[in-house]
Amino acid sequence: MMSGESMFGSASELARAIRWRELSPVEVLDEFAARIEQRNASLNAFVFLDLDQARERALAAERAVVEGAPLGPLHGVPTAIKDLFDFKPGWPATFGGIPALRDFVLNDYGGWAERMEDAGAIILGKTNSPVMGFRGTCDNPLFGPSRNPFDTTRNSGGSSGGSAAAVADGLVPFAEGTDAGGSARIPASWCGVYGFIQSFGRVPVLPSRPNAFAGINPFIFKGVISRTVEDAALALSALTGPHPRDPLSFPFPDEDLLGAVRGSVRGWRIGYSPDFGGFPVEPVVSEVVAQAAHALEDAGARVEEVAFRLPRDQRELSDLLFRLLMPASVETIEVLKGMGVDLLGDHRDQLPPQLLRWLEQGYRLTALDVSRDQQLRTEVFDAIEEVFVDHDLLITPTLACLAVKNADDGNTVGPSIVNGVPVDELLGWCLTYPVNFTGHPAASVPAGLAAGDLPVGVQIIGRRHADQGVLSASAVLERVRPWRHSYRLPAERPLA
Secondary structure, rough: OOOOOOOHOHHHHHHHHHOOOOOOOOOHHHHHHHHHHHHHHHHEEEEEEEEHHHHHHHHHHHHHHHOOOOOOOOOOEEEEEEEOOOOOOEEEOOOOOOHHHHHOOOOOOOOHHHHHHHHEEEEEEEOOOOHOOOOOOOOOOOOOEEOHHHHHHHHOOOOOOHHHHHHHHHOOOOEEEEEOOOOHHHHHHHHHHEEOOOOOOOOOOHHHHHOOOEEEEEEEEEEEEEOOOHHHHHHHHOOOOOOOEEOOOOOOOOOOOOHHHOOOOOOOOEEEEEOOOOOOOHHHHHHHHHHHHHHHHHHEEEEEEEOOOOOOHHHHHHHHHHHHHHHHHHHHHHHHHHOOOOOOOOHHHHHHHHHHHHHHHHHOHHHHHHHHHHHHHHHHHHHHHOOOOHHHHHHEOOOOOOOOOOOOOOOOOOOOEOOOEEOOOOOOOEEHHHHHHOOOOOOEEEEEOOOOOEEEEEEEEOOOOOHHHHHHHHHHHHHHOOOHHHHHHHHHHHOO
């Protein structure tokens, strides 16, 4: 029998216990299923469960252990995929809680789900996200908002908000976090968990049809949300490698990603930008992030504030991100229309007004518009690359504000003003999306609590293809400023 403490154990610990026959996959599944039944209603993290299929897989996993069969690195460990652009045959795909897609099924495998099952993990179900992932909060008209385990009146963040809430509350040890503008890192920050995105190209983005090249505008990542850095490295090891259906996935040299977790930052030169070169940030957030950034000095790093400036105002750059997303968003609308679901015609009222406004602009984009946007994106890339001429890492806040209160209309948004400065309510308060212009590896690391018991995240950005550096620095921060104790707050919260 697993204890309450072990429910907040890591995927790595569970995998070892199963491999050493200290726990059975069936026992593990039953305990997590019971916890989901008890706690998910207060969070709205999972929006679909298939525990019957999960139990079949757990029974098969147990037989494999008993028979001495080869075991994958995540053999028997529960996890979850996101109800957005990842799929599993026979499971519903609502694309972020669109009511017209309540019973829509795509009999295809997404790359994250496929590789997790290949590694032996057991997928329990799908987690909540906003409509088409088009915001940094998690809410939609079909399922409603996901609630933050640290304060259930507040939002979990998005778009991978259901995944982050589930991980923070011990419903699964790790889960999928896709990221096209910060969707793994944003909810990780608000829910006090670890959100990691790898260098673009390391992990395939599937399904890749009808457009196999859609994942570059902006760079889209299939990342990991976990409670420990080691778990992210373990999952990343299972996800890494080219896929024949994804021309944008590439071989990476053999690397010891798990070994990076035991690495050092001694002698590293780390740049710290308290505003990522131009974002307004709430003082309560800045204070916690600064403490976390300078804590790396205790591990032998040299941390210095850099005179980094974004090439354009943050409002112009958030608009750029939305324009870059439009071709793929319009394509999704048209593909669904071809399959008999006309969202802009028959179900227009089910799409948030902010998304409708951007879709209208998306249908009007010209080739010249697209070219100019790629030039602007290049300016951001050059500015960030300039930091890495003299620095091994760049550290910033993950977000500009603390978790916002949930709305009751299915349309929760972030603040429109931070420190007196107007920002886009969908994403302008997120210091994450510039990385999606550039393809650098990045992570949101729990930095501490503010305003009582609300988590704050610090963003660590690495050189392109230097994923190990981000993992090493994250793990060092986990050692010098451990956060595992913070999960007592979700664990002890009263259940409605």
